[in-house]
Amino acid sequence: MGFNFQSTWAIYTRELMRALRTAFQSILAPVLTTSLYFIVFGAAIGGRMPDLGGVDYGAFIVPGLLLLTLLSESTSNASFGIYMPRFTGTIYELLSAPVGVAETLVGFVGAAATKSLILAAIILTTATLFVDYSIAHPFLAVGYIMLVAASFSLFGFILGIWADSFEKLGIIPQLILLPLTFLGGTFYSIDMLPDPWRTAALFNPIVYLVSGLRWTFYGSADVNIWVSFGLTVGFLAVCVGIIAFIFKTGWRLRA
Amino acid sequence: MSETILEIEGLTKTYPGGLKALDNVDLSIRKGEIFALLGPNGAGKTTLIGAVCGLVRPSAGTMRVFGEDLATNWRAARARIGLVPQELSTDMFEQVDRAVAYSRGLFGLRSDPARIEEILRSLSLWDKRKEQIRALSGGMKRRVLIAKALAHEPDLLFLDEPTAGVDVELRRDMWKLIGAMRERGVTIILTTHYIEEAEEMADRVGVIRQGRILMVDDKSALMSRLGRTEAIISLVEPLAELPASVAALPVTLTQDGRQICYRGGDGSGKGKAEVAALTKALTHAGIDFDGIDIHESSLEDIFVDLVEEREAGAA
Numbered sequence: 424m425g426f427n428f429q430s431t432w433a434i435y436t437r438e439l440m441r442a443l444r445t446a447f448q449s450i451l452a453p454v455l456t457t458s459l460y461f462i463v464f465g466a467a468i469g470g471r472m473p474d475l476g477g478v479d480y481g482a483f484i485v486p487g488l489l490l491l492t493l494l495s496e497s498t499s500n501a502s503f504g505i506y507m508p509r510f511t512g513t514i515y516e517l518l519s520a521p522v523g524v525a526e527t528l529v530g531f532v533g534a535a536a537t538k539s540l541i542l543a544a545i546i547l548t549t550a551t552l553f554v555d556y557s558i559a560h561p562f563l564a565v566g567y568i569m570l571v572a573a574s575f576s577l578f579g580f581i582l583g584i585w586a587d588s589f590e591k592l593g594i595i596p597q598l599i600l601l602p603l604t605f606l607g608g609t610f611y612s613i614d615m616l617p618d619p620w621r622t623a624a625l626f627n628p629i630v631y632l633v634s635g636l637r638w639t640f641y642g643s644a645d646v647n648i649w650v651s652f653g654l655t656v657g658f659l660a661v662c663v664g665i666i667a668f669i670f671k672t673g674w675r676l677r678a
Numbered sequence: 679m680s681e682t683i684l685e686i687e688g689l690t691k692t693y694p695g696g697l698k699a700l701d702n703v704d705l706s707i708r709k710g711e712i713f714a715l716l717g718p719n720g721a722g723k724t725t726l727i728g729a730v731c732g733l734v735r736p737s738a739g740t741m742r743v744f745g746e747d748l749a750t751n752w753r754a755a756r757a758r759i760g761l762v763p764q765e766l767s768t769d770m771f772e773q774v775d776r777a778v779a780y781s782r783g784l785f786g787l788r789s790d791p792a793r794i795e796e797i798l799r800s801l802s803l804w805d806k807r808k809e810q811i812r813a814l815s816g817g818m819k820r821r822v823l824i825a826k827a828l829a830h831e832p833d834l835l836f837l838d839e840p841t842a843g844v845d846v847e848l849r850r851d852m853w854k855l856i857g858a859m860r861e862r863g864v865t866i867i868l869t870t871h872y873i874e875e876a877e878e879m880a881d882r883v884g885v886i887r888q889g890r891i892l893m894v895d896d897k898s899a900l901m902s903r904l905g906r907t908e909a910i911i912s913l914v915e916p917l918a919e920l921p922a923s924v925a926a927l928p929v930t931l932t933q934d935g936r937q938i939c940y941r942g943g944d945g946s947g948k949g950k951a952e953v954a955a956l957t958k959a960l961t962h963a964g965i966d967f968d969g970i971d972i973h974e975s976s977l978e979d980i981f982v983d984l985v986e987e988r989e990a991g992a993a
């Protein structure tokens with residue numbers, strides 16, 4: 424089958440360059456929002472909150488906040504990355520090039536995931552200005568962040584192929600992803616919820632992501648790390664499967 | 679006969695919704711030629727190109743490029759095919775030279791600034807290389823698309839309506855450019871709905887309508903078959919029969935002898951000359967006329983003729 428490194432590199436670098444054109448916004452915006460969250464939740468409310476699982480509340484919300492940005496940025500970067508060429512018609516070039524699903528994915532999704540990782544680094548750095556935190560398992564944390572960034576970039580890629588209008592492009596992130604993230608224990612431990620809600624929360628997939636990342640930071644979490652890890656890898660695999668199917672059938676790509 | 683570079687057999691495309699845009703198309707393109715696919719809007723030209731370039735999924739048929747089956751060997755084949763699309767689809771915010779360099783990389787070649795410079799210069803884009811594409815005029819945007827398609831030095835180049843929406847001067851430039859690419863050994867398949875364009879540029883012409891290839895022939899043969907001149911001369915007094923001096927010309931007497939109808943020529947100007955000779959002969963014979971309506975047959979007339987010919991042949 425073969426893999427075209429040169430093509431992949433071309434796609435990857437161009438996608439990153441595109442982000443650089445708006446580098447100022449893409450860096451400043453998350454720094455600003457993260458700072459706001461820390462001021463409101465960390466400083467204003469956090470002072471009145473008890474420690475959670477032995478972790479100071481300000482530090483407790485760091486992984487959740489990180490995930491909040493990671494999910495929305497990975498999804499929107501990757502979905503725009505593939506939606507725009509479809510919308511403007513420039514996708515003809517990609518379709519006529521000697522590249523298949525592997526090159527396209529590594530190029531587009533790799534670039535989207537890279538952007539997310541850069542963002543994660545910026546957010547974690549910003550966080551140090553507001554709270555004291557340390558990371559119990561730094562390598563696992565980086566690995567988990569990469570896994571989440573890759574999974575949601577893949578998910579965004581699917582959205583970008585599925586959407587046939589800007590409206591649809593925004594609908595899933597805004598109406599499903601964002602609420603689930605807020606309800607998924609970003610700012611609280613699901614142990615704090617009274618029982619019917621606690622059980623209900625376990626049906627929210629984001630809970631497992633937040634919990635997994637929190638475990639890599641503080642060594643303890645709401646759900647077992649392996650369950651979190653397994654579900655994330657499973658999600659990634661499903662996304663890859665869907666994209667492979669899309670390329671095989673040409674759905675929404677080839678007339 | 680020279681080597682075949684593209685061989686299409688039984689290519690059919692039915693779009694979802696049932697429209698048959700290509701109907702059992704057979705076509706073979708020779709290495710090094712300029713082939714014009716001539717047909718009106720909606721004939722299936724873009725669909726045909728799309729099927730070869732991977733933008734359209736064929737419903738049936740086989741395609742062989744450079745001797746290899748496209749369905750199985752698409753990677754190797756596509757690396758050697760270039761496409762300039764009909765629509766001016768460009769990444770508006772990208773800089774010209776970067777857009778062209780990207781195309782080269784996308785098609786699997788190492789960057790080569792000297793080659794990119796040569797391409798940009800040959801298309802008079804060198805001065806504009808640092809401009810964003812959106813700042814360019816329509817004609818210049820099309821040049822950028824051509825530069826992108828040439829960036830990976832393809833052996834087979836598709837130009838989908840290269841001169842649509844381009845002014846006369848640019849159109850001449852385009853024709854020169856296409857000639858220059860042929861000199862370099864690139865095989866070119868272009869589509870057009872202008873007879874003159876096919877005539878100006880192509881070695882061979884294929885006529886397509888409603889998804890069917892009606893005929894494929896050398897340009898000169900095609901033009902002599904298709905390039906008809908029709909002239910209708912209105913006579914002041916009806917004639918009973920034509921004078922002997924015009925009998926050698928393809929003329930008939932119509933409208934109860936009140937009109938002389940000429941149909942002939944081969945697209946080379948012979949028709950007009952014969953009509954001039956005809957009017958002189960009429961004047962000489964003392965036959966007065968008060969009107970001449972002369973026109974070259976349109977693409978549509980030609981299609982009607984070809985379809986009638988085919989149907990007559992099939993019956």
Ligand SMILES: Nc1ncnc2c1ncn2[C@@H]1O[C@H](COP(=O)(O)OP(=O)(O)O)[C@@H](O)[C@H]1O
Pocket residue numbers: 678693694695697698699717718719720721722723724725726
């Ligand atoms: N994606 C599509 N879906 C449905 N019908 C299409 C599509 N693309 C083209 N067609 C139809 O197929 C026919 C051939 O179109 P096309 O190949 O673009 O013709 P041409 O390039 O000769 O103008 C037209 O009737 C057109 O409306």
Ligand SMILES: [Mg+2]
Pocket residue numbers: 720723724725764838839
């Ligand atoms: Mg067309």
